[in-house]
Amino acid sequence: MTSRAVLVTGASRGLGRAVAKRFAAGGDRVAVHHRDTAALAAQLVEELPGDGHVVVRADMADPPAVRAMVDAAADGLGGLDVLVNNAGIYGSPPAVPVLEAGYEQWREMWRHTFDVNLFGAANACWAAVQHMRAGGGRIINVSSRGAFRGEPEQPAYGASKAAMNAMAQSLAVALAPLGIAVASVAPGFIETDMTNEHLKAERGAAIRAQSPYNRVAQPDEVAAAVHWLATPEAEWATGAIIDMNGASYLRT
Ligand code: NAD
Secondary structure (H helix, E strand, C coil), X not given: CCCCEEEECCCCCHHHHHHHHHXXXXXXXXXXXXXXXXXXXXXXXXXXXXXXXXXXXXXXXXXXXXXXXXHXXXXXXXXXXXXXXXXXXXXXXXXXXXCCCCHHHHHHHHHHHHHHHHHHHHHHHHHHHHHHCCCCEEEEEECCCHHHHCCCCCHHHHHHHHHHHXXXXXXXXXXXXXXXXEEEEEECCECCCCCHHHHHCCCHHHHHCCCCCCCCECHHHXXXXXXXXXXXXXXXXXXXXXXXXXXXXXXX
């Protein structure tokens, strides 16, 4: 396969970092996006195999910055073939349960979560399509098991991921005539900085026990599915949402 130009959002750590490594290991050029972790992003670019990788920066909640960041990635890589919408927040600003939240807190939690998880990804899609419309491409969204299982403690998070799935399905149909396939992965718990505190806490054992494997995912297991969705043979998976949750939640 020839080297492709791949933008991974939120790539300086966690799942995004594993995804960036997968693509680079396969010979692709990667734009490593971050918001405020320039040193980590630069270090990753140094470590990635191959040449031509770049660092790009934007707050995903800032629409003009997202557009400029996608354009910078396409400039730096010499085009854009794959967008991985991985950046996301879970409970930031601190999520407050519905029965305890004040009205202002409640609204702020929903607004900020959607600004990053849904509107940031939607804006990145729009900007990426401007670069893909001539030659086709792939968009892969990192959703969550919470879209289906519910997130009683983080309702805005679950809803943002469900909306992300619906967006990917709509775009899969709208963009097929341009040769742009759009698909999603919906992971259960992954061992990353996002979940470290939850996994270390007393409830960590209960979280691991949600899967019959009695463990959570490693980032690379989920990154493998993201990488596969960007292969030529995965075009027919457009519109799909792949569950990556170790049978911890089975939907029909
Ligand atoms: P993480 O917190 O380690 O990484 C998230 C990345 O998104 C970070 O690099 C962070 O800087 C970036 N980000 C957050 N807000 C941003 C903003 N406003 N602008 C720019 N970048 C921003 O978490 P992770 O576990 O690697 O999560 C990656 C993706 O996987 C997320 O979309 C998350 O919702 C999803 N996910 C994670 C789990 C899990 O258990 N870890 C489970 C299901 C889905």
